[in-house]
Each structure stands twice: as structure tokens, then as C-alpha cells.
Amino acid sequence: MTGGPTxxxxxxxxxxxLVLNPTSGEADHAERVRQLAAEHGFSVVExxxxxxxADLAAAAAADGVDRLAAxxxxxxxxxxxxGLVAADALEDVPLCVIPAGTANIYASGLGIENIEDGFxxxxxxxxxxxxxGVADGEPFVLSAIAGLLASASTATSERxxxxxxxxxxxxxxxxxxxxxxxxxxxxxxxxxxQEYVWExxxxxxxxxxxxxxTDEDEPSNAENGQLKVTVIDRLPPTDAIAEAVExxxxxxxxxxxxxxxxxxxxxxxxxxxxxxxxLDGEPREYERVEIGVRPRALRVCVGExxxxxx
Ligand SMILES: Nc1ncnc2c1ncn2[C@@H]1O[C@H](COP(=O)(O)OP(=O)(O)OP(=O)(O)O)[C@@H](O)[C@H]1O
Numbered sequence: 001m002t003g004g005p006t007x008x009x010x011x012x013x014x015x016x017x018l019v020l021n022p023t024s025g026e027a028d029h030a031e032r033v034r035q036l037a038a039e040h041g042f043s044v045v046e047x048x049x050x051x052x053x054a055d056l057a058a059a060a061a062a063d064g065v066d067r068l069a070a071x072x073x074x075x076x077x078x079x080x081x082x083g084l085v086a087a088d089a090l091e092d093v094p095l096c097v098i099p100a101g102t103a104n105i106y107a108s109g110l111g112i113e114n115i116e117d118g119f120x121x122x123x124x125x126x127x128x129x130x131x132x133g134v135a136d137g138e139p140f141v142l143s144a145i146a147g148l149l150a151s152a153s154t155a156t157s158e159r160x161x162x163x164x165x166x167x168x169x170x171x172x173x174x175x176x177x178x179x180x181x182x183x184x185x186x187x188x189x190x191x192x193x194q195e196y197v198w199e200x201x202x203x204x205x206x207x208x209x210x211x212x213x214t215d216e217d218e219p220s221n222a223e224n225g226q227l228k229v230t231v232i233d234r235l236p237p238t239d240a241i242a243e244a245v246e247x248x249x250x251x252x253x254x255x256x257x258x259x260x261x262x263x264x265x266x267x268x269x270x271x272x273x274x275x276x277x278x279l280d281g282e283p284r285e286y287e288r289v290e291i292g293v294r295p296r297a298l299r300v301c302v303g304e305x306x307x308x309x310x
Pocket of ligand 1: 048052072
């Protein structure tokens with residue numbers, strides 16, 4: 001005997017919720033997203049202030065949702081993941097990403113290029129478990145960058161981004177920077193059971209969990225439990241660009257750009273001032289910061305392009 005759709009043995013309807021940041025990007029997506037969300041069975045909760053997405057995500061996890069979607073830019077995804085961690089539900093609730101920000105780097109790494117793609121990925125339901133970085137206890141999905149950086153991130157050309165991945169932002173930062181004093185830092189990282197120590201003046205420092213995420217023909221290594229750490233020595237900006245590109249595009253060792261993979265590292269500011277970071281694009285300051293990774297802790301709905309690359 002089986003019950004009807006509403007009978008006692010019917011499968012309970014899935015509880016899918018979408019956290020919508022109506023202010024991200026051009027702020028012209030809310031109406032369309034509400035409609036598509038309704039068509040795909042997501043109830044919608046909307047942010048009313050910065051930081052609100054974390055609270056809404058934590059509340060959704062506490063309510064036991066089966067799926068959670070984050071609609072906004074990278075900052076919104078960052079907050080939603082923060083909320084899942086706060087609710088101790090990071091590993092339990094699959095995340096769908098609906099890109100509606102300015103740059104949408106995380107979504108594009110997942111092979112999700114627009115809002116419709118995001119809902120299509122949610123509908124298909126193919127998920128992967130991806131690494132999540134942690135800086136000073138705060139989760140990040142994309143990168144922690146210090147030094148010459150982030151302000152230029154949205155100006156970075158798509159083409160450059162495709163070719164060299166996240167480092168494109170640094171290159172763009174170097175290009176647009178007028179003057180930069182360098183970061184006096186000490187870095188202590190553990191890589192393949194070996195300790196790596198670096199101390200000096202860096203032009204920039206980039207820690208990412210989504211390394212070469214946008215390269216075609218190469219599996220993502222957002223699933224290897226390692227963070228890619230790139231340190232560019234302080235050197236004239238044009239040389240730094242040339243070396244960064246050379247190393248990244250041609251996979252060559254270069255003298256002033258150091259790249260390692262590490263599961264954990266500590267960065268200490270050697271000057272009186274804390275080091276300013278951009279954590280998934282959100283500003284943070286640390287005098288000393290421990291950065292680690294929760295390997296494959298986040299289950300994410302991926303686009304077809306990502307799924308087929310595995
Ligand atoms: N209702 C709201 N009012 C004002 N700010 C908000 C609201 N909801 C979220 N925010 C803030 O908006 C900021 C920007 O969001 P987000 O990064 O998602 O979009 P974006 O900057 O347009 O895109 P991207 O980061 O992809 O370039 C976040 O720091 C978030 O805290």
C-alpha cells in the first residue's frame with residue numbers, strides 16, 4: 001500500500017531555501033530570482049543589511065533545510081558559508097550558487113556563469129565536496145589576499161582571468177597601483193610534512209583554495225585539501241607582472257615568485273601595523289593569522305562544465 005502524494009508514506013517535500021542579496025551586482029536581479037526560485041521550489045529570504053546573509057543561512061540550517069542557495073556575489077557566498085559554519089552545518093547542507101554579483105568568481109569556478117545556470121545546476125543536483133579555507137577561524141571559499149590586490153579585481157579582464165586564474169587579480173592590482181610599500185611579513189607553512197619559512201618584504205601574498213579553478217582541461221584542485229600560497233617579492237611592479245605571468249602561464253620557476261601548496265600556514269606582520277587582507281573580497285586585518293583548510297567540507301551544486309572536468 002502506498003499513500004497518495006499527501007498520504008502518510010509520501011516523501012516529505014524538500015525544504016529548499018534561497019538567501020537573496022538584492023543589493024549585489026547591479027541590484028536588478030531580485031524580481032527574476034524570486035520568480036525562478038518559486039519555479040524551482042526554493043523559498044526566498046532576503047538580506048536587509050551587511051552580514052545578514054550569515055544569520056539567514058544559520059537560521060536555515062537550524063530549521064533543517066535540505067538545500068540552501070546563495071544568491072549574490074562572492075561576498076554573499078562568503079557570508080552564507082560563514083552562517084553554515086556558525087550553525088555547525090557546513091558538511092550537512094548542500095549549497096547552490098546563484099551568481100548575481102559583480103565578478104562572481106566562485107560561481108564561475110563552478111562552471112556557473114549566470115542566474116539561469118545556477119538554477120539549472122540546482123535542478124540537476126550534481127554536487128562536489130570542495131575545500132573551505134579558514135583564516136583566524138573564519139571560513140573563506142576563494143582566497144585570502146594581502147598586498148597589492150583586490151580593489152582592481154572587478155576590472156580584471158575575463159581573458160586574463162581565464163589564463164591565469166586568481167593571480168590575474170594580483171596582476172591587475174600591480175598594474176593599477178601607483179605606490180606600494182610592501183608587506184613586511186613572516187610566513188611559516190607546512191607543505192607535504194615539510195616546513196617552509198619565508199620572511200621579508202612581499203609585494204603581495206595570495207592564499208587560495210580554488211587554484212587554477214578556471215583552467216580548462218585540468219581538474220580543479222579545490223578538492224585536494226591544500227591551499228595554494230603565492231608570495232611575490234617586492235620588486236618593480238612591471239617585473240612582478242612579467243614573472244607572475246611567466247610562472248603561471250608557462251609553469252616556470254621564477255626567482256621572485258614563490259608558490260607552494262600548504263595545508264596550514266601562519267602569517268605574522270613584522271611591522272607595527274596589522275596586515276590588511278581581502279578574504280573573499282571582504283576586508284580583514286591581522287597582526288598574526290593562522291590559515292588552514294577544511295578538506296572537502298562543503299557540498300556544492302556544480303555546473304556541467306565543472307562536473308565534466310572531473
Ligand atoms: N540588504 C543589504 N544591504 C546592504 N548591504 C548588503 C545587503 N545584503 C548584503 N549586503 C552586503 O553586500 C556586500 C556585497 O555583496 P556581494 O559581494 O555578494 O556582491 P558584489 O560585491 O556585488 O559582487 P562580487 O563580490 O561578486 O564582486 C556584502 O559585503 C554584503 O555584506
